Amino acid sequence: MEDLHHTCQWGTGKRWGKAESETGMTRLALSDFDKQARDWFVKTTEGLGCKVTIDKMGSIFAVRPGLKNDRPPTFAGSHLDTQPTGGRYDGILGVHAGIEMLKVLNDNWIETEYPVGVVNWTNEEGARFPMSMSSSGVWAGSIPLSTAHNLREVHPGTATMAEELSRIGYLGSVPASHEATPMAAHFELHIEQGPLLEMANKKVGVVTGVQAYKWLTINVKGRDTHTGTTDLKSRADALLVASKMILHSHRLATANNALVSTGILNLKPGSTNTVPGDVSFSLDIRAPADETVARLLGLVEQDFSKIAAGENLSGFVNITEDFDSPATTFHASCIDAVTRAAHRVLGPEGKSLTMEMTSGAGHDSVYASKRCPTSMIFVPCREGMSHNPEEFCKEEDCAIGAEVLLHAVLRFDRM
Amino acid sequence: MEDLHHTCQWGTGKRWGKAESETGMTRLALSDFDKQARDWFVKTTEGLGCKVTIDKMGSIFAVRPGLKNDRPPTFAGSHLDTQPTGGRYDGILGVHAGIEMLKVLNDNWIETEYPVGVVNWTNEEGARFPMSMSSSGVWAGSIPLSTAHNLREVHPGTATMAEELSRIGYLGSVPASHEATPMAAHFELHIEQGPLLEMANKKVGVVTGVQAYKWLTINVKGRDTHTGTTDLKSRADALLVASKMILHSHRLATANNALVSTGILNLKPGSTNTVPGDVSFSLDIRAPADETVARLLGLVEQDFSKIAAGENLSGFVNITEDFDSPATTFHASCIDAVTRAAHRVLGPEGKSLTMEMTSGAGHDSVYASKRCPTSMIFVPCREGMSHNPEEFCKEEDCAIGAEVLLHAVLRFDRM
Ligand SMILES: NC(=O)NCCC(=O)O
Numbered sequence: 001m002e003d004l005h006h007t008c009q010w011g012t013g014k015r016w017g018k019a020e021s022e023t024g025m026t027r028l029a030l031s032d033f034d035k036q037a038r039d040w041f042v043k044t045t046e047g048l049g050c051k052v053t054i055d056k057m058g059s060i061f062a063v064r065p066g067l068k069n070d071r072p073p074t075f076a077g078s079h080l081d082t083q084p085t086g087g088r089y090d091g092i093l094g095v096h097a098g099i100e101m102l103k104v105l106n107d108n109w110i111e112t113e114y115p116v117g118v119v120n121w122t123n124e125e126g127a128r129f130p131m132s133m134s135s136s137g138v139w140a141g142s143i144p145l146s147t148a149h150n151l152r153e154v155h156p157g158t159a160t161m162a163e164e165l166s167r168i169g170y171l172g173s174v175p176a177s178h179e180a181t182p183m184a185a186h187f188e189l190h191i192e193q194g195p196l197l198e199m200a201n202k203k204v205g206v207v208t209g210v211q212a213y214k215w216l217t218i219n220v221k222g223r224d225t226h227t228g229t230t231d232l233k234s235r236a237d238a239l240l241v242a243s244k245m246i247l248h249s250h251r252l253a254t255a256n257n258a259l260v261s262t263g264i265l266n267l268k269p270g271s272t273n274t275v276p277g278d279v280s281f282s283l284d285i286r287a288p289a290d291e292t293v294a295r296l297l298g299l300v301e302q303d304f305s306k307i308a309a310g311e312n313l314s315g316f317v318n319i320t321e322d323f324d325s326p327a328t329t330f331h332a333s334c335i336d337a338v339t340r341a342a343h344r345v346l347g348p349e350g351k352s353l354t355m356e357m358t359s360g361a362g363h364d365s366v367y368a369s370k371r372c373p374t375s376m377i378f379v380p381c382r383e384g385m386s387h388n389p390e391e392f393c394k395e396e397d398c399a400i401g402a403e404v405l406l407h408a409v410l411r412f413d414r415m
Numbered sequence: 416m417e418d419l420h421h422t423c424q425w426g427t428g429k430r431w432g433k434a435e436s437e438t439g440m441t442r443l444a445l446s447d448f449d450k451q452a453r454d455w456f457v458k459t460t461e462g463l464g465c466k467v468t469i470d471k472m473g474s475i476f477a478v479r480p481g482l483k484n485d486r487p488p489t490f491a492g493s494h495l496d497t498q499p500t501g502g503r504y505d506g507i508l509g510v511h512a513g514i515e516m517l518k519v520l521n522d523n524w525i526e527t528e529y530p531v532g533v534v535n536w537t538n539e540e541g542a543r544f545p546m547s548m549s550s551s552g553v554w555a556g557s558i559p560l561s562t563a564h565n566l567r568e569v570h571p572g573t574a575t576m577a578e579e580l581s582r583i584g585y586l587g588s589v590p591a592s593h594e595a596t597p598m599a600a601h602f603e604l605h606i607e608q609g610p611l612l613e614m615a616n617k618k619v620g621v622v623t624g625v626q627a628y629k630w631l632t633i634n635v636k637g638r639d640t641h642t643g644t645t646d647l648k649s650r651a652d653a654l655l656v657a658s659k660m661i662l663h664s665h666r667l668a669t670a671n672n673a674l675v676s677t678g679i680l681n682l683k684p685g686s687t688n689t690v691p692g693d694v695s696f697s698l699d700i701r702a703p704a705d706e707t708v709a710r711l712l713g714l715v716e717q718d719f720s721k722i723a724a725g726e727n728l729s730g731f732v733n734i735t736e737d738f739d740s741p742a743t744t745f746h747a748s749c750i751d752a753v754t755r756a757a758h759r760v761l762g763p764e765g766k767s768l769t770m771e772m773t774s775g776a777g778h779d780s781v782y783a784s785k786r787c788p789t790s791m792i793f794v795p796c797r798e799g800m801s802h803n804p805e806e807f808c809k810e811e812d813c814a815i816g817a818e819v820l821l822h823a824v825l826r827f828d829r830m
């Protein structure tokens with residue numbers, strides 16, 4: 001916890017409580033603050049005896065040798081970047097628990113069968129560069145390196161990921177791929193980010209998979225006109241149309257047991273007395289099953305065209321799919337390692353304090369799972385709040401999660 | 416027309432046609448481009464023998480002496496600033512027609528009874544600093560100087576009007592007031608900005624008044640949450656609420672025969688996978704009668720609270736009134752001068768080519784009319800399009816408007 005709060009000096013966000021650590025975080029991927037946290041990560045893991053490599057996506061891999069080193073390391077990992085108004089636990093907890101694992105192994109002179117490692121993945125949030133899990137996606141071969149490198153930041157929209165990687169000195173030389181940096185397994189500790197564990201009074205979530213999601217950009221073209229001289233019927237009001245679409249997307253989501261959200265909306269020209277002729281907004285669609293997300297996408301495409309046509313804007317709606325993460329199932333061997341580790345850490349009551357669950361949020365484990373056995377450990381967070389400065393996880397729960405991570409990795413190593 | 420297009424080199428906007436002059440304009444108030452246009456205005460009017468003064472709001476008054484000079488000048492005026500995606504005629508035409516008037520008087524050795532002047536008002540559009548007609552408002556004593564000076568630009572929102580006035584060298588020394596710069600009358604030539612003249616096949620609109628309007632800022636506070644882990648019912652989605660409010664405001668406007676428009680919308684934090692917890696948007700409400708605008712405001716206040724309450728956001732909607740321009744009636748003597756001037760310029764068909772109308776848009780004449788006899792001359796613009804780069808007024812119609820302006824001023828001067 002000391003280390004975690006120490007590193008939160010880089011990107012400290014909004015204060016919500018009195019204690020020194022009671023603030024959120026604003027540490028966007030590849031920002032100066034991210035660089036400072038990365039520098040700390042490299043120095044710390046090297047100090048713990050690890051060999052550190054950095055790949056072309058800026059992901060940092062710290063490896064502690066095993067008794068034998070002819071097989072790939074078992075990794076613990078997550079990310080150090082945050083949302084613009086994020087908290088101190090989303091991603092950060094998982095990386096710090098990995099480092100804590102290294103310390104415990106060192107302090108207790110434990111030698112693992114094979115190497116173990118800790119990874120800090122780049123731009124997991126997708127908040128600055130609009131593809132979540134972009135570096136693990138490249139590592140897995142699912143996202144082309146050039147696509148990720150050419151991603152342009154959302155605000156103000158000028159720098160690319162490649163430019164920012166080299167600006168902060170983290171455009172590594174190792175190819176970003178599972179071939180250059182193979183993994184025996186990938187374990188990730190994370191706060192749940194939802195309310196289910198807390199509501200069920202459980203301490204550990206054994207994560208069996210992740211729901212599907214797609215990110216779209218909707219562009220609506222209308223016509224700039226004067227607000228005082230253009231009657232309502234003669235307008236092509238791109239914002240009015242976008243508002244109808246946003247409301248309609250919620251109706252579709254409710255009817256299909258899915259989630260939709262608009263987190264970004266930009267309009268032009270942005271003047272009180274000009275009806276906006278150009279609006280772009282994001283649409284994040286999620287559901288447990290790929291088919292549900294696909295059905296929602298079809299309905300959105302069909303109905304948004306109709307909504308636009310009703311406003312004399314026909315043909316002026318454009319929908320781009322920016323990102324697609326199909327439903328993910330983690331591996332039985334890793335799920336089992338997490339379950340057993342949790343039962344051991346939690347003692348006699350272990351079974352009643354643990355539950356299996358799928359993740360509503362995406363994680364680097366999604367892409368890791370395409371190339372190696374993977375699963376995740378969830379711990380409860382206050383009121384399920386995340387992507388919010390008030391995100392909070394009790395010290396006790398952080399500790400339980402870190403212990404479960406350690407034991408899951410050790411168990412897998414011995415397997 | 417030569418002068419007008421010449422000065423449109425400063426802030427040339429989007430191209431829509433092949434001819435050199437077929438572009439829009441982007442000349443926000445107190446920008447570097449505005450400074451260049453102002454410098455040209457000062458040099459040109461001084462070259463035509465005028466005495467030029469600049470007031471504390473940066474309004475520029477150019478006065479040509481009369482036979483007698485013991486009474487205030489009769490002014491022609493408008494503004495040189497534009498919308499972010501504006502055209503070449505809104506405001507610009509009126510200022511250039513004023514300069515053309517000075518040239519015609521000079522070329523024909525005409526001496527007026529009393530002085531005549533041309534005024535370029537600052538920030539008429541309200542597009543950069545969010546109060547329209549802000550400098551004529553100060554001149555009239557309706558807007559306190561400090562309020563206008565402290566107005567902060569809409570994008571990116573850092574500079575104040577006072578800062579920008581002094582940066583470009585147009586923070587004049589003359590008090591911004593009708594007492595320091597009195598006017599015998601104020602005439603303004605402007606494109607209609609709506610479709611009525613074109614539809615009715617008229618050449619000149621005799622403007623008898625201006626409809627009422629208010630500008631509001633609505634702030635909706637929700638809660639930042641994760642898009643993938645927060646079910647729809649547990650959200651406080653400020654953008655969903657804002658979308659409902661925007662749609663509802665249109666229903667209210669339709670039911671009350673009024674206009675409403677949202678031209679600006681900003682949200683925070685602006686990340687694809689965070690439900691936005693903070694949205695601000697503008698609401699421009701207009702109607703011919705003050706009571707209608709007041710009724711709309713009351714309904715907006717009442718219904719927006721209900722909409723917010725329905726989303727568990729009660730108490731988290733804040734409505735600020737930023738600007739209020741009550742309905743305006745121009746002066747019979749000026750309306751008469753314009754009518755007679757139009758009939759004279761248009762010849763035998765004059766009566767059938769002229770119509771009386773009220774303005775849907777605000778103009779500096781609104782505030783001028785509070786302190787001196789005032790009226791306006793409208794000329795048709797293509798498809799009523801304005802606040803759009805494709806805004807267009809035929810050369811012939813610009814010329815008719817300028818001639819009517821000249822004759823209205825001369826007529827008033829003799830009166
Ligand atoms: N864990 C997390 O917040 N990941 C961001 C990717 C997503 O949008 O789910």
Ligand SMILES: NC(=O)NCCC(=O)O
Nearest residue numbers: 228273539540547776777
């Ligand atoms: N004429 C004009 O476009 N004025 C801007 C003020 C308004 O919004 O009506």
